[in-house]
Amino acid sequence: MxxxxxxxxxxxxxxxxxxxxxxxxxxxxxxxxxxxxxxxxxxxxxxxxEPDSSQIIDRFEIIKNKMAKLRFCYNESCFYRNVTSKIIPPSDKNPHYTAEISAAVERPSASPDLADYHFVYADDHWQLVKGEEFTDVADYVFIGDRYEIYSVHNSHTLSGNLDKAKEDGGIKSGYLPLYYEVLDRGIERVK
The missing domain is CATH 1.20.5 (Single alpha-helices involved in coiled-coils or other helix-helix interfaces)
Incomplete structure (x- = not known):
C-alpha cells in the first residue's frame, strides 16, 4: 500500500x-x-x-435630393435632370451599403452630358468615393479628392487636387459642389 x-x-x-x-x-x-x-x-x-436600413436609405435620398437642386456653373445654367439612384445592401462580398446616383447634366452645349457618382456607407456616414462625368468635349474622372480630365480637343489629360481646383474655379463639374456643398469634403453631413 x-x-x-x-x-x-x-x-x-x-x-x-x-x-x-x-x-x-x-x-x-x-x-x-x-x-x-x-x-x-x-x-x-x-x-x-448603427441606424436601421430605412434610415440609411432615407439619408441617402436626402443627399440625392440636394444634389438634384445644384447649380454649378457661374451663370447658373448647369444643373441635373433625370436624377436616379440605386442602393445596394450589404452582402457576403461587400459588408457595406453602396449606392450610385446617375443623372443627365444640363449644360450650355449641344449634346447631352452624363454623370455617375458612387458612394459607400461606412463609419455611420455616406461617403462619396468616386464619380465620372462625360461631356461632348471632355471626360472627367474623380476618385476621392483627386480628379483627371481628358480633353478630346487636344488629347491632353489634366489632373490634380480638388482643393486647388475649387480655389482656381476652373472646373465646371457637378462633382465639386456635391463634394463640398452637399457633402463635407465627400462625407455626409449628419445633423
Whole structure:
C-alpha cells in the first residue's frame, strides 16, 4: 500500500506537472471565453448605434435630393435632370451599403452630358468615393479628392487636387459642389 501511495503522491514530479498543465489549460479557456464574451458585447453595442436600413436609405435620398437642386456653373445654367439612384445592401462580398446616383447634366452645349457618382456607407456616414462625368468635349474622372480630365480637343489629360481646383474655379463639374456643398469634403453631413 505504501508503494501505491508513494507513486501517486502530490510530491511526485509527474503528477505536479500534470496539475500545473491542467491549471494552465483552464486559465487559457477562461481567457478565451472572456475575449469571446467581450467581442459579442462590442458587436451588440456597435450594432445598436448603427441606424436601421430605412434610415440609411432615407439619408441617402436626402443627399440625392440636394444634389438634384445644384447649380454649378457661374451663370447658373448647369444643373441635373433625370436624377436616379440605386442602393445596394450589404452582402457576403461587400459588408457595406453602396449606392450610385446617375443623372443627365444640363449644360450650355449641344449634346447631352452624363454623370455617375458612387458612394459607400461606412463609419455611420455616406461617403462619396468616386464619380465620372462625360461631356461632348471632355471626360472627367474623380476618385476621392483627386480628379483627371481628358480633353478630346487636344488629347491632353489634366489632373490634380480638388482643393486647388475649387480655389482656381476652373472646373465646371457637378462633382465639386456635391463634394463640398452637399457633402463635407465627400462625407455626409449628419445633423
Amino acid at each position: 505504501s508503494f501505491i501511495a508513494s507513486n501517486f503522491s502530490i510530491n511526485n514530479f509527474p503528477i505536479r506537472k500534470q496539475w500545473r498543465s491542467l491549471v494552465n489549460i483552464f486559465l487559457i479557456c477562461v481567457i478565451c471565453l472572456a475575449i469571446t464574451f467581450a467581442n459579442s458585447l462590442s458587436n451588440n453595442v456597435s450594432a445598436a448605434r
